[in-house]
Amino acid sequence: MAIHVSPSQGRGTMLAPGSAVTLEQGWQTTRAMGSHQNVKKFNNQDFNRLQAACLSQGLLFEDTTFPAHVSSIGPDLLPQDRLYQIQWKRPTELLRNPCLIMDGVSRFDIMQGEIGDCWMLAALGSLTLRKQFVENVLPRDQGFQEDYAGIFHFRFWQYGDWVDVVIDDRLPFLNGRYLSVHPRTSNEFWPSLLEKAYAKLQGSYQNLHGGYISDALVDLTGGVQMQFSLKDPPPDLEEILKAADKSQCLMGCSTSGQLRRNIELRNGIVQGHAYTVTGAAKIRYKNGWKHIIRIWNPWGHGEWKGPWSDGSPQWDHVEPQCREALLRNKDDGEFWMSCENFQEQFSWLYICNSTPTFLDFGDQHCTTWSVERHISLWSPVLVTGRNNYSPAGAVSTNPQYFFKVPDYDPKSYNVVISLMQKHAKDMKGAKILKIGFFITTENSRVLKQNFSLIRDVTSCFILSPGTYAVVPSTTEDQEFEFLLRIFMKNQGDNEITNSLPSPALPMDVPRQNQDSSYKAVFLRHAKQGSTIDALQLQQLLNEVILQDETTSLGGGFSFDSCRGILALMDFSSNGQLTLQEFRSLWRSLTKYMDIFSRADRNHSGFLDVYELKSAIQAAGLVTDEQLLRLLALRYGDAARRIGFSDFACCMLRLETMTYAFQNLAEGRSQILVTAMEVRTLLPSLQAQGGTTEYVTRRVKLKMMCDVCS
Known part of the structure; x- marks a missing residue:
């Protein structure tokens, strides 16, 4: 049994959707690959060394690998006449006492600029809710007060490794306004600088103009993401949402409307747009219970106007203490809506965590997940004497990865498989292949084949005890480098005891x-x-x-x-x-x-x-x-x-x-x-x-x- 995971939908600033092995459980990785102790230096730039050199010479850092130039913006983001009107300014040129962070990081610090990167900002808004991930992305050893040298750095996860991206703090302005994301508080600059580092990682600001929220969630966490169609949702969607919120997952959602990008409907919902799911609750309403979802718009304004919105009459039938705890009656882009309206107004739900804890709903035991990682290359096979491509031959000669399921609960998902293709280093013009994988049994019977035209193909399964093989593949005559991750739930007694459980502690944990x-x-x-x-x-x-x-x-x-x-x-x-x-x-x-x-x-x-x-x-x-x-x-x-x-x-x-x-x-x-x-x-x-x-x-x-x- 499997949940079918389809490509992301909803565009417009939001695009629709020799191996090394490690074991991982909860929040700790047991191998250097992908760990924060083995961070790679993007473009071989060492933050500490560059900062020390600038301080010793009394200079402010200027990044030649991502310069204050139109090449860093991208040639097609703006018309040529506007492109060359861009000015680059440091925060110290704008304010006397700029700050990197004030009173912690929050989704309400973020307001989307002209660049259509709601997909990335929606993921970033979710990140701010999960402090254990924030510290991975935003190192503490920087700021504008002590040892300021115009240099900052941020970390992102890329195909199995954390990479440290160094930038200078020159930000693009057009006609005196931020071209990129701008903070709600004028002197707090972490959103703008983090966005610049991500733009550098992707090649330019232009490459942030339209993308996949699923990609951003993984890049900010190194976790596994899954997408659920809200037009054909799983029957236990409400339980999945509550389990994801309880286990501190990152969540996002998107609306459809590829031809109507950024069109705000009368009900306040924006078409072709990405949002952050910031909470899920089951509350007492009148004489029963109601499932409601909290959602945030990365514009920083623009909210749902229907039932359960700010000031709607439904809140009059909720206990005052509950209403006071949940309702934030401000025009800050965040709002509540019923689970029914959520499914009607949005197309896709995205959930991400270090391990697939969001699939543990209904599980009365303390379960953990382990993961195997494999990095390798898929190569096409040519028939002898001709240039004819043979998919069957390609599958038979390419790597196969075996895993064993010792036991299972027939009502609980116990295996998640994620296949990620590695893009070319130059993101511009990089071709996304239609990739997928086969799952076969010991007698070579094919149980599942899942192919999609996205970076990361992920599916979850309920597999009975036995030995299985995963065969990564593509439908195109082109080789590609991939990262395969096989997550398995550890039922009963946990054989791996040196890892830490999720910090969200259920009350029935031993x-x-x-x-x-x-x-x-x-x-x-x-x-x-x-x-x-x-x-x-x-x-x-x-x-x-x-x-x-x-x-x-x-x-x-x-x-x-x-x-x-x-x-x-x-x-x-x-x-x-x-x-x-x-x-x-x-x-x-x-x-x-x-x-x-x-x-x-x-x-x-x-x-x-x-x-x-x-x-x-x-x-x-x-x-x-x-x-x-x-x-x-x-x-x-x-x-x-x-x-x-x-x-x-x-x-x-x-x-x-x-x-x-x-x-x-x-x-x-x-x-x-x-x-x-x-x-x-x-x-x-x-x-x-x-x-x-x-x-x-x-x-x-x-x-x-x-x-x-």
């Missing part, structure tokens, strides 16, 4: 996998890999913990909440969490996620007072009606309902204070609360002839105040 994932999450947010402060903790919790659909409905972690959490877990009292301290917090949070999910029986994303009582008891803690009322008042909303972020803060404090009280009752004086209580209350105890119960009541009252403070 404890051993929870413990192995905290380190990866910590290192992505830590300062120089050593500690995290309250702000970093807030970013971490909101990006990782709240990826779950249910836990996100109650809103994110506030900065003050994270300061309180840090104070409870910071045993060294230095205002930061070490890896060891974070491990304790991570274990507690994953435990609370499970408790919260079980207690929230109606899946509303909130706990009422009675559900809160059940959750506290499930955590092994004791409470009474007085404390319950205080907790609901302190941590709940106007209706005394508690979302997950507030629940986690409540439980951390309640558990800490409970242990402090227990230690006091046992006569241990090392806990902070006991020292003060014993000094204060013992004289009163002696004077009044009181008993230990008297002290207990007083300490319990103080504990309640501490929990609710």
Whole structure:
């Protein structure tokens, strides 16, 4: 069984759609090829060496391999008279204090310019949502303040390798306006500079004018992408979307209209255009549930005007807390729409991740994916004595790659095959071949053949146990270099144990996998890999913990909440969490996620007072009606309902204070609360002839105040 993956559709600034082997699982590659430790230097330009040379000579870098000249723009992007009106300016010529990044990278930093590269910007907008990928593409060792020399660099994935692309910061302007993407904030330049680096990689700005969002998603992640036709969608499309969002996939979509590019319809949707899918949610609506999709337009404006758009009456029937958490009523290009309208208005959905985690929907086990990579050359075969091409002979003499499926779940996809053709170095005039592959069984029976006129042909399958062979091929009489990747789901016990799971942690993940994932999450947010402060903790919790659909409905972690959490877990009292301290917090949070999910029986994303009582008891803690009322008042909303972020803060404090009280009752004086209580209350105890119960009541009252403070 296979999902048929067709070429990208929808044009107009958005084009319609000896081997080396590695194993990969989750987010870690086990071989140097394609890793960030083995980055290739594009055009043999070394960023550090070039920057040092410029600083030592007091010069600003000028890139001779991608000069400030019309050759870098491309001869056909603009009419000749306009082409030669272009001026190149550095950010330091435009502003006194330019910045590379302000307050982190965001899709709302991006506004498309005159170049028709919505396909690339839609992928870039999705990238900003997944911080683990952003750091791969945008190195931190650069900026306009320290060691500025007019030189920057960015990294992209190309046919199995990460390449480092160096540029100077001269940007093209036409009549005083950005020719390329321009940032929403005037002095933030990462979008414009990153786009220039990608244009250099592709050969010119002109080569960004029309392209495939599927290509850009892969170039920004090194992952595997799949395309789903929305005119003939898979029956479980809604589950695929939710699984993709939960597992931190990059997602995009496109509209049809090859002859009506950039035409905005009355409903606000642009024809022949690419968009970013930024979220998927299942929310309570009236007396039922509704699947809605969040989408962003890389123009930075122009939104859907139908049901579930900003200000539409449908939002009046959504719980206020949920509406406040989801709805951003601004003209920023982002909007919600129903899954039904999504399928009606858009033609294709694109999903990309390091491994095909978006196919794990409905899987109740902790699964991982491994991948084999093969790079080789496909050559045509000529019949002896003539120049007649023989496809059968070509297939029989070209490489075949075998893989074994040990077991499978008949309801779950377990194999994904991706074949990518390598373009000529000069992108202009490069011919895209119609490529594909055959899958054969041990008895040479052909199970599948899939051919398309795109760079990357990908399909997923449900294959029963056995040995199979993949045979890359093309329908044309022309050799081509290819990268073949075979992804296989590891069912049951995982044989490869030295790789990290996805940072989006499902609540039913076994404890051993929870413990192995905290380190990866910590290192992505830590300062120089050593500690995290309250702000970093807030970013971490909101990006990782709240990826779950249910836990996100109650809103994110506030900065003050994270300061309180840090104070409870910071045993060294230095205002930061070490890896060891974070491990304790991570274990507690994953435990609370499970408790919260079980207690929230109606899946509303909130706990009422009675559900809160059940959750506290499930955590092994004791409470009474007085404390319950205080907790609901302190941590709940106007209706005394508690979302997950507030629940986690409540439980951390309640558990800490409970242990402090227990230690006091046992006569241990090392806990902070006991020292003060014993000094204060013992004289009163002696004077009044009181008993230990008297002290207990007083300490319990103080504990309640501490929990609710």
